[in-house]
Each structure stands twice: as structure tokens, then as C-alpha cells.
Amino acid sequence: MRELIRRIRYWLHARTERAALEEEMRLHVALRAERLQDQGLTPQEAARAARRTFGNELQLEERSREMWIARWLDELLRDLRLGARGFARNPGFTAVAVLTLALGIGATTGIFSVVKSVLLEPLAYRDSARIVAVQTLWTNTHRPGNVSGGDYPDLIAEPSPFSAATRYSGGELAIEIAGRAEFIPTFGVDAGFNDVFQLNPIAGRLISRAEFTTKAPVILVSHGLAASRFGGAQQAIGQTVKFDDRVLTVVGVLPAGFHFPLKAELWLPIFWENQNRTAGNYKAVAILKPGVSLEAARAHLSTVGARLQQAFPSTHRNKSFTATPLKDLFVERSRNTLWLLMAAVGLVLLVACANVANLLLARATARSREMALRVALGAGRPRLLRQLLVESALLGLAGGTAGLLLAYAGLGALLRFAPPNLPRLDEIRVDPGALLFNLAVSLAAALLFGLWPAWRAARAGVHESLKQGGARSVIGGGRAEWARGALVCAEIALALVLTLGAGLLFRSFLALNSVELGYQTTGRLVLTASIPARTEAQYLQAGATFARILDSLRQIPGVFGAAGVMGLPTGPYGSNGLYAVEGLHHSNTPSDKLPQAGFRLTSPGYFAVMGVPLLSGRDFNERDLFESEPVAIVSAALARQVFPGQSPLGRRIKCGLERDVWMKIVGVVGDMRNDSPAAAPGPELYMPYRQQPYHANDLHLVLRAQGDVAHAASAAITSIDPSIPIKIATLEQFHSDAVALPRFRSLLLIVFATLAAVLSTAGVYGVMSYAAAQRHSEMGLRLALGATGSNVVSLLLASGAKLAAIGLAIGLVLALAAGRFLESMLFGVKSRDPLAILAAAALLGAAALLAALIPALRAARLDPATALRDE
Amino acid sequence: MRAGHRATIPQGTLDMLILQTLAAHGTLHGFEIAESILRVSDDVLQVEEGSLYPALQRLLVKGFILGEWGRTNDNRRARYYQLTPEGRQYLGLEVQEYLRVTRAIGRIVRPLEA
Numbered sequence: 001m002r003e004l005i006r007r008i009r010y011w012l013h014a015r016t017e018r019a020a021l022e023e024e025m026r027l028h029v030a031l032r033a034e035r036l037q038d039q040g041l042t043p044q045e046a047a048r049a050a051r052r053t054f055g056n057e058l059q060l061e062e063r064s065r066e067m068w069i070a071r072w073l074d075e076l077l078r079d080l081r082l083g084a085r086g087f088a089r090n091p092g093f094t095a096v097a098v099l100t101l102a103l104g105i106g107a108t109t110g111i112f113s114v115v116k117s118v119l120l121e122p123l124a125y126r127d128s129a130r131i132v133a134v135q136t137l138w139t140n141t142h143r144p145g146n147v148s149g150g151d152y153p154d155l156i157a158e159p160s161p162f163s164a165a166t167r168y169s170g171g172e173l174a175i176e177i178a179g180r181a182e183f184i185p186t187f188g189v190d191a192g193f194n195d196v197f198q199l200n201p202i203a204g205r206l207i208s209r210a211e212f213t214t215k216a217p218v219i220l221v222s223h224g225l226a227a228s229r230f231g232g233a234q235q236a237i238g239q240t241v242k243f244d245d246r247v248l249t250v251v252g253v254l255p256a257g258f259h260f261p262l263k264a265e266l267w268l269p270i271f272w273e274n275q276n277r278t279a280g281n282y283k284a285v286a287i288l289k290p291g292v293s294l295e296a297a298r299a300h301l302s303t304v305g306a307r308l309q310q311a312f313p314s315t316h317r318n319k320s321f322t323a324t325p326l327k328d329l330f331v332e333r334s335r336n337t338l339w340l341l342m343a344a345v346g347l348v349l350l351v352a353c354a355n356v357a358n359l360l361l362a363r364a365t366a367r368s369r370e371m372a373l374r375v376a377l378g379a380g381r382p383r384l385l386r387q388l389l390v391e392s393a394l395l396g397l398a399g400g401t402a403g404l405l406l407a408y409a410g411l412g413a414l415l416r417f418a419p420p421n422l423p424r425l426d427e428i429r430v431d432p433g434a435l436l437f438n439l440a441v442s443l444a445a446a447l448l449f450g451l452w453p454a455w456r457a458a459r460a461g462v463h464e465s466l467k468q469g470g471a472r473s474v475i476g477g478g479r480a481e482w483a484r485g486a487l488v489c490a491e492i493a494l495a496l497v498l499t500l501g502a503g504l505l506f507r508s509f510l511a512l513n514s515v516e517l518g519y520q521t522t523g524r525l526v527l528t529a530s531i532p533a534r535t536e537a538q539y540l541q542a543g544a545t546f547a548r549i550l551d552s553l554r555q556i557p558g559v560f561g562a563a564g565v566m567g568l569p570t571g572p573y574g575s576n577g578l579y580a581v582e583g584l585h586h587s588n589t590p591s592d593k594l595p596q597a598g599f600r601l602t603s604p605g606y607f608a609v610m611g612v613p614l615l616s617g618r619d620f621n622e623r624d625l626f627e628s629e630p631v632a633i634v635s636a637a638l639a640r641q642v643f644p645g646q647s648p649l650g651r652r653i654k655c656g657l658e659r660d661v662w663m664k665i666v667g668v669v670g671d672m673r674n675d676s677p678a679a680a681p682g683p684e685l686y687m688p689y690r691q692q693p694y695h696a697n698d699l700h701l702v703l704r705a706q707g708d709v710a711h712a713a714s715a716a717i718t719s720i721d722p723s724i725p726i727k728i729a730t731l732e733q734f735h736s737d738a739v740a741l742p743r744f745r746s747l748l749l750i751v752f753a754t755l756a757a758v759l760s761t762a763g764v765y766g767v768m769s770y771a772a773a774q775r776h777s778e779m780g781l782r783l784a785l786g787a788t789g790s791n792v793v794s795l796l797l798a799s800g801a802k803l804a805a806i807g808l809a810i811g812l813v814l815a816l817a818a819g820r821f822l823e824s825m826l827f828g829v830k831s832r833d834p835l836a837i838l839a840a841a842a843l844l845g846a847a848a849l850l851a852a853l854i855p856a857l858r859a860a861r862l863d864p865a866t867a868l869r870d871e
Numbered sequence: 872m873r874a875g876h877r878a879t880i881p882q883g884t885l886d887m888l889i890l891q892t893l894a895a896h897g898t899l900h901g902f903e904i905a906e907s908i909l910r911v912s913d914d915v916l917q918v919e920e921g922s923l924y925p926a927l928q929r930l931l932v933k934g935f936i937l938g939e940w941g942r943t944n945d946n947r948r949a950r951y952y953q954l955t956p957e958g959r960q961y962l963g964l965e966v967q968e969y970l971r972v973t974r975a976i977g978r979i980v981r982p983l984e985a
């Protein structure tokens with residue numbers, strides 16, 4: 001340790017130490033000379049002999065110095081110091097280079113942070129790698145689905161690969177706390193819930209097994225809920241809430257940050273039991289026994305599936321089961337997007353590196369004399385190379401540090417615009433792993449942009465550069481031009497790939513946004529309302545209350561229409577299942593032969609409010625009540641499905657939503673894209689909400705209105721029943737959330753493409769400027785010989801155009817190849833869309849030509865005499 | 872072997888010789904150290920200037936000696952070296968080891984003594 005201090009102190013005083021050593025050695029030489037004189041030599045001979053014994057003084061000093069500082073370290077420190085000084089002397093160059101690198105490296109680090117936090121980091125649960133989602137697997141479509149209450153016990157019966165498992169179901173439900181009703185994410189769970197997540201309450205206790213069995217009125221709440229509603233974790237214990245007319249008591253508080261599933265704040269024993277084997281009402285998670293592999297679990301579930309297929313051939317024909325690691329489930333949808341962003345940002349980084357490489361090539365020309373001198377003085381080429389690479393590393397690290405700051409700032413902005421349904425959004429941060437990545441990328445980039453210029457500079461011939469006027473021509477006009485031109489072509493190519501990608505995604509987003517939905521989204525207000533009900537009487541009463549509410553809403557000035565629906569398009573929930581048509585299907589028709597449709601419950605006037613055309617028959621009216629004849633309305637797609645070429649009116653239809661009764665079809669309406677704008681509209685079966693009361697106490701009330709009627713609307717509801725919780729949004733907001741991910745994607749890609757385009761255009765400008773300056777005297781000569789200004793311009797512009805053309809051609813090939821990976825994210829446009837390709841190429845080409853034009857125009861205004869004189 | 876022929880100092884022992892010289896004679900400057908070694912070894916061991924100063928620097932790094940600027944008898948500036956406690960300790964261990972090895976070698980070659 002003390003030795004280290006001595007070394008550092010030596011290094012700090014290196015110059016004085018060196019002088020001291022020289023003085024010491026001079027004394028030694030003098031004394032040796034005197035000694036030799038005493039032995040009989042003449043003073044001159046003695047002096048010469050004495051000096052000879054010392055040998056090469058320079059080498060001696062070097063060897064002495066090496067005792068203190070290892071040679072490599074000494075050289076490194078010197079290179080760093082000289083490099084930093086060199087950069088400080090060229091602030092313009094340094095600023096541009098560091099900024100360019102900061103943009104490239106910063107963007108890369110930022111996106112990497114997101115990718116790492118979302119895709120790579122394990123979930124925040126104990127042993128999260130062993131937690132799996134248990135799902136139904138439909139073998140005919142290969143799509144996973146919910147688990148049914150009837151199948152679930154078979155999936156987890158011993159011997160099983162799971163040490164614990166739980167079902168869960170729920171969502172934003174109406175909970176009344178301290179007299180105020182609101183929507184809280186609430187989920188019913190099984191006894192296995194405690195063990196799957198190895199929960200440890202921070203206050204109170206967990207729900208006991210017995211309480212799960214008896215469905216006792218106890219709940220767990222999240223830390224956030226306890227703090228905001230009850231003033232703290234301890235204070236929450238023993239408090240009560242009301243749900244569906246039951247009083248529930250808080251017995252435990254879960255740690256902060258635990259929100260499984262999906263932002264849950266409240267957990268209770270599963271309240272809605274459905275033992276049906278065909279209704280997929282639940283999701284399930286389980287934790288694997290230690291040592292059991294995922295494959296083993298999947299094999300076990302397949303076996304169970306096969307066994308059930310044998311036992312229930314009609315209902316379970318295409319049904320099997322599978323397990324998926326929970327993390328994969330969460331991040332599945334965003335995986336492609338995140339890797340796309342990573343690739344895009346990688347391209348930006350490459351463009352930035354190419355730009356900096358160009359800058360370095362230009363700078364190397366100016367330093368060629370310095371390099372040649374050093375070579376002549378004995379520095380080996382490897383030594384020079386090392387020095388230049390150290391300088392590049394310095395530049396890279398400076399750019400990386402600045403980029404890190406940009407990444408922090410950028411992430412903040414990104415999180416604000418990110419779609420709310422991006423998984424693990426709250427876990428995104430710049431962690432030590434990202435810092436390490438930043439460092440690695442900085443150094444890698446330094447190597448990337450620095451190696452070639454350093455190689456060329458170190459290889460510079462000594463003779464040419466030391467000749468007079470050699471500074472200009474050392475790295476050889478032709479060879480250097482080629483190198484820089486090649487880099488710019490590469491930049492343009494990469495920028496084209498990004499621009500095309502951004503253009504395609506943007507067009508997809510526009511198409512998605514403007515797709516024919518089948519309904520209108522503008523000017524529609526949506527109120528989410530929920531009336532608690534448990535008994536049949538209460539459910540029927542809820543229907544009546546909603547009718548009164550809708551009437552009251554229609555009275556509000558500015559409201560042109562009000563209707564209710566269970567199953568809002570792009571809304572949080574809906575229902576679907578099998579249906580049967582009288583005459584077509586019989587009671588013994590096997591389930592897999594029955595057609596499927598979406599089920600929606602609507603109030604009279606819904607289709608008018610939503611702007612959906614009534615194609616034939618009539619809408620529901622106030623006379624379609626629970627006691628009346630059951631009726632239904634079908635969508636055009638359903639009519640095409642089972643009534644091709646005929647009118648469905650008057651035919652009878654039945655479905656498994658609730659009541660097992662034949663409903664008379666009274667109307668046909670136009671198709672709506674109910675699920676997501678990207679999915680084609682499917683067959684839909686609409687029923688009056690008052691005839692299916694068990695599903696109709698949670699409704700979305702849609703108002704077609706002008707002006708701000710939100711306050712009046714919620715006031716109207718509160719005046720009828722103050723205990724009904726309300727959430728207000730617009731239909732546009734619902735729709736917007738559904739396209740949030742494509743919008744986010746295209747937005748980010750546009751940002752990156754713009755970055756790349758700007759950088760590559762700057763690159764073109766730089767190279768063209770430099771080329772024009774190089775050809776200063778040539779242009780001057782031409783002008784003197786009679787060439788016009790426009791001749792000069794076209795001459796210089798032609799070389800720029802050639803660069804752009806080559807770059808665009810290469811870029812086109814790359815873009816077409818890369819386009820394949822984009823296909824899955826495109827909507828309404830193919831990756832080989834000629835219009836998009838043409839537009840992107842034209843945009844970049846125009847930018848490049850403009851960038852080449854400016855220096856060309858400048859050159860044309862040369863005074864021939866001065867140009868020739870400035871040789 | 873002719874008497875008076877100077878031998879090169881075996882590798883690794885130069886440090887030990889410098890330290891021993893300082894231990895015996897207190898404070899010396901570079902030239903004096905070289906002269907002392909030559910004299911005490913009966914004109915056998917000649918210190919190469921090319922090795923002396925790097926060796927001195929090495930011993931400075933390790934903290935076995937300290938250097939201080941002073942004046943010679945005829946008022947010339949010189950750097951005088953002296954032993955530190957750590958240097959003394961190191962010297963003791965080195966000498967011990969050297970003698971041990973030398974004796975062992977001696978035991979093997981002694982039969983060749985005429």
C-alpha cells in the first residue's frame with residue numbers, strides 16, 4: 001500500500017525526478033572521469049571513457065523510470081494525456097464526435113435497460129423461475145386458453161409436478177370502503193395462492209386453508225391499498241369492506257410491490273364457483289416441485305389431457321393442457337417489439353460510429369506529419385496504433401458517459417409515453433447491469449470507429465508525409481476518398497433500413513387507427529358502473545335501476561343517446577361460447593360441432609348510440625324484459641355463418657351464457673370489430689341485458705354526447721343510488737389503449753429513423769465538404785479555364801449523387817431482407833410495399849443531395865485566383 | 872584465473888550488496904556505493920553503471936532505502952542513500968538465504984577443491 005503511494009508520488013513529480021536522476025548521473029560521470037584521470041588518462045580521454053561506461057543514457061533513464069511505473073501503464077497514461085490535450089485543442093471536432101456517440105450509445109443503453117428489466121430480469125417473486133401458468137391448450141388452433149372449474153381438480157391432483165397451485169379470477173370490481181364505492185382490482189384465489197408465491201404478510205396473517213374451504217368473508221389487501229385507504233398496514237387489520245353486498249374483513253396485508261395478478265390490490269377466497277368443464281372461467285398458476293423440469297410438467301399435463309379426452313370424447317376432443325413459465329406469459333406480447341427496438345437502436349449506433357470514423361479519418365490527415373515524425377523517431381507502428389486506439393477509447397468513454405445521461409433522461413420520457421399495458425413497466429430502471437453494458441458498448445464502439453482510421457494513420461508512409469505540401473495528400477487523395485465514401489454509403493444504407501421500417505410501422509399504425517371498426521368512437525363517453533347483487537331479486541333490481549339510470553342520462557342536455565352494454569368493444573371483458581340454432585342443432589349434437597360466437601348484453605338503443613347499422617328487423621325495446629319472450633339480435637357475420645342466404649328473423653337460437661332458453665331472433669346488425677382493431681369482426685350474439693340479469697350488473701354505459709357532460713352524468717347516477725361506483729372515460733380512450741403498443745412502436749422507430757437520417761445526412765455533408773475543399777485548386781483551375789459555376793456544382797454534386805445512389809441500393813437490399821422480421825407487426829401493409837420503399841428512398845436521397853449541394857454551391861463561388869494561390 | 876580480473880555481479884545479488892554497503896557505511900551516494908563494493912570485494916566485483924541506478928530506483932520504490940540530496944566534500948550536489956528499517960529487515964533475510972544456498976552449493980563442489 002505504501003509502495004503504491006510512493007509510486008503515485010513519483011508519477012506526480014515525474015519531471016523533477018527525471019531531472020534529479022540526470023543530475024545524479026552527471027555527478028557519477030564526473031567522478032568516474034576524475035578517477036580515470038588519476039589513473040593516467042588525459043582529461044578528454046577520461047571524460048569520453050567515463051561517458052562510455054554509462055552506455056545509452058536515454059535507455060538508462062527509461063529503465064530507471066520503469067522501476068516506478070510499468071512501461072505499459074506509463075505509455076497508457078501518456079497517451080491519455082496527449083489524447084485529451086489533442087481533443088481539447090479541437091473543440092469543434094470533439095464536441096461533434098462526442099455528441100454523435102452520446103446519441104448512439106445513449107439510445108442503445110436506454111433500450112437495453114428496458115429489454116433487461118422486462119425480458120431478462122427474473123420476476124420479483126421467490127423462486128420465480130419455477131412459477132408456471134397452467135393453461136388449456138386447444139390442439140386444433142394451438143392457442144392457449146383459460147382453465148375450466150371442472151377440469152382444474154384433475155390438473156393438480158397428485159401425483160402432480162406442482163407443490164402448490166391456485167386458480168384466480170376477477171378484475172376491476174366494485175368495492176365499497178368506508179361508505180364510498182369504487183373500482184378496485186380484486187381477485188378470488190384458492191388456498192394454494194399462499195404457497196405458490198411463498199407469501200409473508202407484513203401485517204396480520206394469511207387466509208387459512210379452512211377459510212378458503214368455507215369461503216369465509218376475509219380478505220388480504222396490498223400495502224398500497226392499506227396505506228391509502230386505512231392509513232397504514234397495521235391499521236388495516238380488522239377493517240371491513242363491502243363487496244357484492246357481503247361484509248369482508250381484512251385479516252392481512254401483503255408486502256409492497258406484490259400485485260399478482262395484474263395490479264391486484266385485494267384478494268379473497270374464490271367467490272364464483274363454476275364446476276362446468278366447458279366454461280373457461282379461471283386462470284391458474286402453480287409452482288413446480290424442486291427438481292421437476294418444465295418438460296416433465298408439460299408431459300404430465302398432456303397425459304391428463306389425453307385421459308380426459310377419453311373420458312369425455314364430445315367435449316374434450318381438441319383439448320389438452322400445458323404449462324408456461326409465468327415470465328414468458330407476461331412478456332410474450334412485447335418480446336418482438338423490444339427486440340425490434342434493440343435492433344433499430346443498434347443500427348443508429350452503427351451510423352453514429354461510421355460518422356465518427358469519418359471524422360477521425362479527416363483528422364488523421366491533419367495529423368499525418370506528427371505520425372510520420374514519430375515513426376521516424378523510432379516509435380513502432382504497433383505503438384502508434386495503440387496510441388490512436390487509446391484516443392478512440394477516450395472518445396468512446398466520453399460519448400458513453402454523455403450517453404448515459406441521455407439514457408436516464410430518455411427513459412424518463414419513454415416511461416411517460418409507454419403504453420400502460422407494457423408488462424413490468426414499473427420495474428424498468430438503469431441498473432448496474434445496464435451501466436456495465438454502457439461501458440462495454442462505449443469501448444466496443446471505440447474499437448469499431450477507431451480501428452480503421454488508426455490502422456490507416458499508422459500505416460502512413462513516412463516519405464510522402466514529410467515532403468513539403470504533403471499534409472494534404474498523405475493518406476492519398478484517392479484512397480482516403482474511397483474510405484470515407486464507403487462509410488457514408490454504409491450510413492445511408494442503414495438509415496434507409498430504419499426509415500423504411502419506421503414508415504411501414506407508421507402506416508400500419510395509421511391503418512389500425514382508421515380501420516373500419518363498424519362503430520363510431522368519437523364523441524362517445526363511457527361510464528363504467530356496477531351495482532352489487534347476490535340474489536336473483538337483487539340482480540333483477542339492478543336491471544331496473546340501470547333502466548332508470550339510462551332514462552335519467554338521456555334527459556341531460558347535450559346527450560343524444562344513452563345505452564348500456566356488457567361486452568364493450570376493446571373493453572376489459574366480454575364473453576363468448578357455443579350457441580345452437582333450432583332446427584340446425586339438436587340436444588345430442590356434440591359440442592365440437594356447435595358454432596362459436598361472442599356474447600354481448602345490450603340495452604335498447606345501443607346500436608344507434610354506437611353508430612352500428614340495423615340491417616333488418618328491430619332493436620331491443622323496453623318491453624323485452626325478464627318475464628317477456630326471450631329475444632336476441634345477431635350480427636351479420638353470425639347470420640352468414642348459420643343462415644347463409646336466408647333471413648334469420650323469427651328463427652330461434654340458444655347459448656350457454658346463462659339461461660338455457662330458446663331466444664327468438666328479432667334483428668340483424670352490422671359487424672363490429674369487438675376484440676381489437678386488428679382482428680376481423682366475428683359472429684356476435686346480442687341479448688337484452690334485462691333478460692340475462694346475472695351478467696348484467698356490471699355495465700358500460702355509452703353516451704353519445706356533445707360538450708362536457710361527464711359531471712352531469714355522474715351526478716345523475718349518484719342521485720339515483722349514491723353507492724354505485726363510477727369510472728368515466730371516452731370510447732376513444734378505450735380504443736387508444738388497444739392500439740397503444742403499435743403506436744408506441746412506430747413512435748420510437750420514427751425517432752430512431754430520424755436520428756439515423758440526420759446523422760447520415762450530416763455524414764454526407766461532412767464528406768462532401770471535405771471533398772470540395774480537397775478539390776479546391778482543381779475547381780479553381782477549371783473556373784479559370786472557363787467553366788461556369790453550374791459546371792462546378794454539377795461536377796461536385798455528381799459525386800455526391802453517386803454516393804447516395806450506391807448507399808440507397810445497398811440499403812434497399814438490406815431492407816428487403818430485414819423486412820421479413822417486421823411482417824408480424826404490420827397491419828394493412830406488406831414489408832415489400834413499393835410506395836413505402838419509394839418514399840423512404842426519396843426522402844433520404846433528397847436529404848443527401850441537399851447536403852451535397854451546399855458545399856458544391858460554396859465551391860462554385862470560388863475566386864479562381866485565390867483558389868490557385870492557396871496551393 | 873588471473874588475479875585482478877573483475878567479475879560481473881551475479882544477478883539478484885546487486886540489491887543485497889548495495890543494502891549491505893549502506894548498512895556498513897551509513898550514508899553514501901551512488902558513486903561511493905559502487906566504489907565501496909569494488910574496494911571491499913578486493914577489486915573483484917565491478918558494478919555496471921547501467922545496473923546501479925535502476926537498482927537504486929528499485930530499492931527506492933520498495934522503500935528499502937531513502938534518498939536525500941546533500942553536498943559532497945567539495946560542495947557538489949549529490950543524492951545520499953541510507954537504509955530504512957524495512958531495508959534492514961530485508962537485508963537480513965536475503966543474507967541468510969544467500970549463505971544457506973552458498974553453503975549448500977559448497978557442500979557439493981568442495982570435493983573438487985584441490
